[in-house]
Amino acid sequence: MFIIEDEAHAEHVGGYAAIEDAVAELRRRADTPWNEAPNVALCMSWRTCGRRYELIEYDTDSTPWKQVRRAPALDISAQGVEWLLEL
Secondary structure, X not given: XXXXXXXXXXXXXXXXXXXXXXXXXXXXXXXXXXXXXXXOOOOOOOOOOEEEEEEEEEEOOOOOOEEEEEEEEEEEEOOEEEEOOOO
């Protein structure tokens, strides 16, 4: 299971069975302007804030799920888009 999370706002964005699906969602978000949903930050200072998306992989064969790895993936703000995940 691959989870996308906005690390800056502790917001769970979505869960995906395959890494390809999670990366496709990150690409969709990278193509969406920073000040439009779903990228516009939830905080009151959203104009100077941004999103810091992380990709988290979990082993779902155990309960509770075991985190396998966590990697910074994508930063989106008024300054632009920065890919952090090596694809």
